[in-house]
Amino acid sequence: MNRPMPTHTHFFEDLLNDPMNYLVEASMDKGKIPIGYTCSYVPEVLLSVDPLIPIRIRAPGVLSTEIADIYLSSVICSYTRSVLEMAMDDQYGFLKGWVFAASCDHMRRLYDNMKYLNQADFIHILDVPHRHGNDSFSWYADELKMLLDNISSHHEIRFDQAALSRAIQDHNDFSALLTSIGDMRKPKNPPLSGTEFQAITLSSLVAPRQSILPKIQEFKESLSRQEGISDYRARLLIVGGQMDNLGYIRTIESTGGLVVADHLCTGSIPRLAPIRMDEDPVTAIAAHYLNRISCPRMMEAFDSRVDDIMKSIEEYRVDGVIIEFIKFCDTWGIESSLLANTLRKKGVPVLCLEREYQMTGEGQIKTRIQAFIESMGK
Amino acid sequence: MSIVAGCDVGSLTAKAVIMEKGRIISSALLRSKTNPQLSAEAVMQEALSKAGLSMDDIRYCIGTGYGRKNISFVDKDISEIACHGRGARWLNPGARTIIDIGGQDCKAVRLDKDGNVVKFVANDKCASGTGRFLEVMARLLDIPIEEMGSLSSKSTAPITLSSTCTVWAQADIVKYINSGHKIEDIGAGVNSAMAKRAAILANSVGIEQDVCMTGGVAKNEGVVQDLEKLLGKNIKKMRKADPQIAGAIGAAIFAMESLNGRS
DSSP, X not given: OOSOOOTTHHHHHHTTSSSSOHHHHHHHHTTOXXXXXXXXXXXXXXXXXXXXXEEEOOOTTOOOOHHHHHXXXXXXXXXXXXXXXXXXXXXXXXXXXXXXXXXXHHHHHHHHHIIIIIOOSSEEEEOOOSXXXXXXXXXXXXXXXXXXXXXXXXXXXXXXXXXXXXXXXXXXXXXXXXXXXXXXXXXXXXXXXXXXXXXXXXXXXXXXXXXXXXXXXXXXXXXXXSOOOOOOSEEEEEEESOOXXXXXXXXXXXXXXXXXXXXXXXXXXXXXXXXXXXXXXXXXXXXXXXXXXXXXXXXXXXXXXXXXXXXXXXXXXXXXXXXEEETTOHHHHHHHHHHHHHHHHTXXXXXXXXXXXXXXXXXXXXXXXXXXXXXXXX | OOEEEEEEEOSSEEEEEEEETXXXXXXXXXXXXXXXXXXXXXXXXXXXXXXXXXXXXXXXXXXESTXXXXXXXXXXXXXXXXXXXXXXXXXXXXXXXXXXXXXXXXEEXXXXXXXXXXXXXXXXXXXXXXXXXXXXXXXXXXXXXXXXXXXXXXXXXXXXXXXXXXXXXXXXXXXXXXXXXXXXXHHHHHHHHHHHHHHHHHHHHXXXXXXXXXXXXXXXXXXXXXXXXXXXXOEEOOOSSOGGGHHHHHHHHHHHHHHTTOO
């Protein structure tokens, strides 16, 4: 794709180079409190109640994990290892707290080791049910209240109804803006690439929303002046867990694919759905995070996930689906096999891409993607 | 003249095929050099000089293999998965399942009745089950790689390798050499380990006949015979050309189709 990039693309990409970016630093100078979190079942909206700012934990630039390997078993995924390595190297020392979710065994081991080794100022783990239903919902809502109580007493913050409602409103406004940009990928010749869209979604996970909002609005305005992308061979939907390295989607797009939609933990669908404003804030937040269709850790929701993917395939005119997962991820490893077979039976071309957390094996990935696109006759 | 070429730059060897009217008029195979461009230039030059041609005579050229993006003289590049599929199809028109064992990876590809790739899997993260594994083992046994295949038929008591990890298998081989096992029994065990890895891949794409092998390891009769036993299927011999140049043949066929406006 040889075309001028939309306004501020480099600005968003630069925010992703290090665990701490200058926007977080500037916010801290104004008294904001950055809290790190690791999973989509940790409600970032709760961590965005003023003066908190949520930081999704990534491990940019970690190439080897010598220290983490001492403490973690050999079948723990490379995302977990990389985060522990970065924390042990004190690169997340600026955080004023960590919130984990017991979303998988790997995250539980990360929490254990962080508590034991890192001795963070504030550390909390949410117990998240694996099923939907009234009992699960009550359990999860109670877990969120406990989290609020703990943060509140530790950082001496009052989470009153008005503050929570404001955080939900900000979340909804911000999500609506990102969704409106994501929707621009539906036409035949979208004005932005998958890499450019991912740069915005990822930077919105690691930078204070109020600081980044004007840039995203300007980015969106600049898209109306962009020429639509037409030199691609296939429109792709990418499905999977934590994918926070721009290199992967850039590599996919370098082979002629155009990523037009994503169902990633760190992506846009369904993460950006609005939270209800007409009920008790904690109840609404619990319902939003527990009930949205997202992670295969939720049992009995496979059919809903398939339906949701099929809906995106139609809306975004998708030619093929790439299911990506990090090696040793039990949750996505099992889901990928079931999902690939189910989608193929529905006539959808699918490529399963097992990978490491950090971008490695670029040549092999290019060969697989190129062969996948060729096999679709594109 | 509608002369076309395919150039396959792999991790261990570079291959070039020149075709005219659907017939191979020249081919070459060389050990890969330090960078893909040098390998491609050298192998193409050899194929051209064998045919008494120059690069100006080539109407269309397609690159493939891991170095395909770095060859300056190709008109287009296509993945080695598609090229091996198309090449195998040319070598055996009934080919539906292709097992390609190259220098640094091992792939299984299933084709539809028209020769299009339907499904593929690759082991591209580990040296076991690749040509590199065989090379390392041949070096340990101090025999030329070309002789590895014949050891299986001479063996009476093949060893069983407890690990197919190239690094750990080396330790096993040294142990067997030191304990006085016959070279042919050790070599047969190595071939059998290779076949087991390839069989896992082949089964995972779903086998349809004819089954064919491409890549350098297709010339190792020990691996081929063990694979036949494991799959319970006959692996069709391809005598029309060297199976190691199947990727370059496929690239040349794609070049011919591009020239004729079919792809």
